[in-house]
Amino acid sequence: MAADVATLKKQGNPSAAVERLEQDLMVLKSEQENRPAPSAGGNTAEFDAFRAQVTRNINTLTSQIQNLSQQLNARR
Numbered sequence: 001m002a003a004d005v006a007t008l009k010k011q012g013n014p015s016a017a018v019e020r021l022e023q024d025l026m027v028l029k030s031e032q033e034n035r036p037a038p039s040a041g042g043n044t045a046e047f048d049a050f051r052a053q054v055t056r057n058i059n060t061l062t063s064q065i066q067n068l069s070q071q072l073n074a075r076r
Contacts (some may be wrong), residue, residue, distance in 0.1 A: 018069050025065065029058050 032054050 015069075015072055018065055018072065021061075021065050025058060025061055032058070 032051065035051075
């Protein structure tokens with residue numbers, strides 16, 4: 001993630017890159033939320049743990065994107 005942030009800071013138009021990341025995160029979150037429920041024979045505890053981790057990762061990335069966006073706006 002740190003490398004991605006560094007790359008964004010070096011790009012000529014970081015606002016566009018931040019917008020693309022926000023869109024990608026919205027798509028990932030939508031896909032994750034709209035997944036069908038696991039079948040009755042599946043290990044639901046394992047799946048729920050995975051889903052919780054993905055949600056935390058998405059929330060962390062969203063927060064980092066918001067921070068980057070605020071930094072970019074502060075430079076203007």
